[in-house]
Amino acid sequence: MSVDLTARIGHVTLPNPIMTASGCGGSGRELGRFFDVTKLGAIVTPSITPEARSGRPTPRLAETPSGVINSTGLQGPGIDAFLEHDLPWLEEQGARTIVSIAGNSLEEYAEVAARLAGAPAVTAVEINTACPNVEDRGLTFAAHPTAAGEVVRAVRANTRRGVPVLAKLSADVTDVVGVAMACADAGADGLSMINTLHAMAVDTTTLRPRLAGVTGGLSGPAIRPVAVRCVYQVHSALPEVPIVGIGGVRTGLDALELILAGASAVAVGTANIHDPSACVRILRELDAALRERGIPRLADAVGLAHKPAGTLMRRIDPNVGVGEPTEQETLQ
Numbered sequence: 001m002s003v004d005l006t007a008r009i010g011h012v013t014l015p016n017p018i019m020t021a022s023g024c025g026g027s028g029r030e031l032g033r034f035f036d037v038t039k040l041g042a043i044v045t046p047s048i049t050p051e052a053r054s055g056r057p058t059p060r061l062a063e064t065p066s067g068v069i070n071s072t073g074l075q076g077p078g079i080d081a082f083l084e085h086d087l088p089w090l091e092e093q094g095a096r097t098i099v100s101i102a103g104n105s106l107e108e109y110a111e112v113a114a115r116l117a118g119a120p121a122v123t124a125v126e127i128n129t130a131c132p133n134v135e136d137r138g139l140t141f142a143a144h145p146t147a148a149g150e151v152v153r154a155v156r157a158n159t160r161r162g163v164p165v166l167a168k169l170s171a172d173v174t175d176v177v178g179v180a181m182a183c184a185d186a187g188a189d190g191l192s193m194i195n196t197l198h199a200m201a202v203d204t205t206t207l208r209p210r211l212a213g214v215t216g217g218l219s220g221p222a223i224r225p226v227a228v229r230c231v232y233q234v235h236s237a238l239p240e241v242p243i244v245g246i247g248g249v250r251t252g253l254d255a256l257e258l259i260l261a262g263a264s265a266v267a268v269g270t271a272n273i274h275d276p277s278a279c280v281r282i283l284r285e286l287d288a289a290l291r292e293r294g295i296p297r298l299a300d301a302v303g304l305a306h307k308p309a310g311t312l313m314r315r316i317d318p319n320v321g322v323g324e325p326t327e328q329e330t331l332q
Contacts, residue, residue: 235262252285
């Protein structure tokens with residue numbers, strides 16, 4: 001059976017739902033040595049800031065059970081170098097590019113968005129709301145619905161019409177649904193979730209924090225159940241808003257779990273560290289998983305965990321459910 005893997009984010013249709021997570025696939029060149037980057041639905045860039053940033057001091061990474069804590073500090077070349085070197089390379093390859101942007105004030109987010117507005121190679125813009133807002137005592141934009149909505153509004157106002165704006169949300173909040181609603185109301189065309197979880201590790205030999213920055217972001221399989229929960233809750237409240245599910249995806253079945261919870265697309269992050277070809281492998285595995293389950297279209301699986309048993313079978317064959325339940329429905 002052939003499976004239609006196309007995924008829709010705002011006004012944009014992607015050939016498949018698998019993409020890199022911001023900061024975990026470089027700007028394309030790094031993974032391009034292992035596979036054709038156009039095979040992915042999209043490449044999501046590291047978070048681009050107005051000026052170049054050197055990031056935090058080393059050590060920046062600490063392994064934990066089923067995860068990694070990183071404290072890179074949004075190291076990057078800045079918007080000028082990105083537009084001069086990285087984006088043109090991605091355009092030459094024919095890759096669909098989602099540019100992650102970051103800043104420490106509304107003005108910085110708006111500035112980066114405005115600079116990208118003149119670049120035709122931008123498929124979508126993803127707002128990293130996990131940055132500390134210097135105007136709000138260092139609290140992250142993601143921490144409060146009002147702040148998250150304001151940054152979305154600033155970016156949307158400076159983004160070219162027709163280019164989707166995605167808000168990347170954190171699970172380190174009291175009410176992720178409330179933040180998601182505020183972002184959607186402010187003009188976000190979709191949501192990316194979740195970002196890394198705030199975490200820390202202490203070295204029991206040196207008796208000191210394992211990261212130079214003391215705390216960092218936890219990613220990897222350890223956070224996938226949290227991501228599934230958040231995607232499920234937000235899709236339940238905002239079923240028409242596309243979601244890019246992120247968090248601990250290692251296999252096609254991991255990706256399918258997020259899709260069933262409500263994600264329209266899936267970003268792969270930490271898995272790229274030890275397996276640079278993880279994204280294309282996961283895409284193959286997802287395709288096989290959908291075929292094995294008799295699901296002809298990716299869109300049929302989005303949010304299916306919210307539906308009554310047998311919904312998919314009735315969607316494929318309207319006669320299913322008339323009279324006695326079928327064997328497939330009974331098994332479901």
